[in-house]
Amino acid sequence: MKDVRTEEIMIAAITRMLLGLRNVAVGASSPIPGSAALLARAVGGGQPTVSLLGNSAAITFTDGARELFDCAAQGRIDAFFLGGAQIDGEANINLVYIGDPDHPKARFPGSFGSSYLYFIVPRVILFREEHTPRTLVKKVDFISAPGTSPENVYRPGGPYALVTGRCVFSFDPEKKRFRLESVHPGHDVDEIIRETGFGFDLPLTGSVPATPPPPPDWLVLMRGPVAAEIARVYPAFAQKLFAA
Amino acid sequence: MKDVRTEEIMIAAITRMLLGLRNVAVGASSPIPGSAALLARAVGGGQPTVSLLGNSAAITFTDGARELFDCAAQGRIDAFFLGGAQIDGEANINLVYIGDPDHPKARFPGSFGSSYLYFIVPRVILFREEHTPRTLVKKVDFISAPGTSPENVYRPGGPYALVTGRCVFSFDPEKKRFRLESVHPGHDVDEIIRETGFGFDLPLTGSVPATPPPPPDWLVLMRGPVAAEIARVYPAFAQKLFAA
Amino acid sequence: MHSMAQFLKDAGEIAAAIPDGALLALPPEYAPCSMTTIRALVRRRARYLRLLGVPQFGLQADMLIGAGCVAEVETAAVTFGELGLAPRFTDAVKRGTIRMKDTTCPAIHAALQASEKGVPFMPLRGLIGTEVAARRPDWKLGTNPFAEDDPIIYLPAIRPDVTLFHAPKADRQGNVWIGVRRELVVMAHASRTTYATVEEIIDGSLLHDPLTAAGTIPALYVTAIAEARQGCWPLALPHGYAADHEHLALYARMAQTQEGFDSYLNQFVLGREAAE
């Protein structure tokens, strides 16, 4: 068994959040969550079902591009995944502009479905491998989707956790703050504090556990059938991660 | 060639109103308009296209039962047909109740799509073979769909003509009145006045022309391929009319 | 709710799973109707059903009404086509034994689409000035916020408890092929639960072949399936088998009176589980 890589730690951490769910959907530019969803399905014996955007070889939706959003609105999608050029301490995410949107310093692809699904899907898992003060910021430059909403706004969904290359955070919508849940092997709390642009809570128990690495049977699945299926949508990712 | 029957006069009269149109749809319980639409298509060499509700052997729509209504809303349906248990002098139609709706003397099938399509389709052709003061009334007991609407109501469509077993009326939405356009062979204006429960205008020219009977080649089409196709949806109608 | 469709033994098990009082959405007769489950509902003496015609009814509603299974009907029409008026329905309306919510076809489609999209309402053109709308206190006359003085009606979303239909085939993963009958898709999306009888359950996956996938409702939306050959009888399965016109005419004659209807039930429905 080769050394476990950061992406594999992240995949395993996300997989644990998906076990026991019914249906999971994966959007654009989400190879790590996509791998986690496929692994959760393999571990769960076909459950949760997984819909992988762009995987036209495995049809799961038959009503066109709107079906994912309608399906989520019907309460049938339990988990979804969002990244962010920036993510801030209140779980606001920015997928579009750095700087002034009218004269941006940088432009990223766009908000995709985030401005909707972040409100609707009960368990939205944020992911960002790069964990630096540049990506995890005090306040995002542009809110693609807010982490929380006023009481009167219809919002059955929202942020559940943030998984980075260094650690796992949970999110408390009441306090509008992340809490550090575990630190990946080889990293420590001081580093997390230093590399995070926003303040966050520590576990109530005081000690921060290590993120458990994937068990050997998960690694076998991950590097075998999961890698093969994710390669249909993310060939470069699969090549880099699993064929190294 | 057998004698021309009343239904065939009506079919021919409606057919003339459909020539040159692009797309015609036919709803439930509409064998006479259905025959007219198919005849218009045969005469026009495939134009107008015809969608016949219930003719599942000839698929024209592929987006389910809503497509007819959406298609009409998009401005793609040029003509539609509505009957009525009662039709009044302002072209209001009643497809549901005779008497008080809470304690009805009679109940007919229901409004179907009339409460919508009467507003939307530019050329709605009303048809009712029974032309008596019982069916053509001063004021309907229940408005399934109104003949006219206030100025501020979105209404690209509305009544174009009323074809009965005795005559053809046109409708003037400004005056909210029908005008007698032609009387079928064997009937006369005095009879129309006597058998009509509402007041109507006479042609500006003074004399009322006779409704022209179907030309021989139309009769051949009507009793041949049109009868065969309409029999798929209306076997009893086709049996009674064309096989007599 | 489990995400995977269950497989039941027969239509009787589906009827047992549909609770009394359910808001039950049913397709029109030109889409396949699960008549076998309708008869099973009569046999299990279902009560207080609220029927939603998508968008119109014929035999399904008439039989359930005649058998005393129905409290309320929302529909654009109930018709037996060339066989005339639906007799038990017409009688029930005149005697006031069912609550009637008259509507129009596109209003039903739009209200189901609202549930499909998870929005509380849908605007719809037409309707203004009709007595259909006047007798619907649950509809609201509002305005188009993008124009001056442009009235438009807002329809509240309809979310059925149960959608029930028949289909030509399903696969063992629970995907159901419905072809062009996409009102069934919207119904399944909009409903809390969806039950289907099918002519046959096939091996292989309806979703793997792009040709069949195009007409397939994914198992995600399907609560349970039971195999039932001739499940539409005496109605037609489009592209499958024709309607049994003689039997339909017999029903239309017998159901003219409650007594005649009751003897129809005795002859063709009650105690006839084995024949289904």
Next chain:
Amino acid sequence: MHSMAQFLKDAGEIAAAIPDGALLALPPEYAPCSMTTIRALVRRRARYLRLLGVPQFGLQADMLIGAGCVAEVETAAVTFGELGLAPRFTDAVKRGTIRMKDTTCPAIHAALQASEKGVPFMPLRGLIGTEVAARRPDWKLGTNPFAEDDPIIYLPAIRPDVTLFHAPKADRQGNVWIGVRRELVVMAHASRTTYATVEEIIDGSLLHDPLTAAGTIPALYVTAIAEARQGCWPLALPHGYAADHEHLALYARMAQTQEGFDSYLNQFVLGREAAE
């Protein structure tokens, strides 16, 4: 408007029929894109196009923007997937040479469904408190009339002038088979005109067979069709052929600068009618 689809010689004739300034709706890259017509639009030096991504863009928009054909882009995203940012799009946004209307996927679908249904607007959940919504003065924050204190956003209908896509096949009546790619159905319904290139034009009718009918857009909605083998190249035709990944990587490299993009055009687009 004639109700029957026209048959054109090639993608060049389609490009000639799409007017400058048109609001042009295009599918995502996981539905078939008519890249052959995109190149023809570049060759005919189309101008001031307003692109609508349904719901997102990749190569189609990047190439049209780089070639100076585009005035405005409304989309949920523009991405080259694993090849990174779309270079000509990103550069144009930074330099401010295109009007940008940022949106989110379901808002585009809902606004097209509004046009499909002939209603002036559609309500949609989510959106409230996003800067996407804050920067859309054409969206209105309203309320749900069926509840107390329930804010919801109203989206105005979007009616494209033109929908353009590629499909596996059409028949000689002008019906087009699109399979499960039903965003193409909504686009065709919502648009004033619809143009499709297809891999092949087949004999027989796609509507006669219930299996193919389920994935078919009727000719009623199709303005014109042209046959174009490999019409998606260098993108994929799902279930047909794979993307030309090497060529896409070449484009992504060359288009990093305007000069590189211009030489890409010279090499692969301009004067290459014969190769299409």
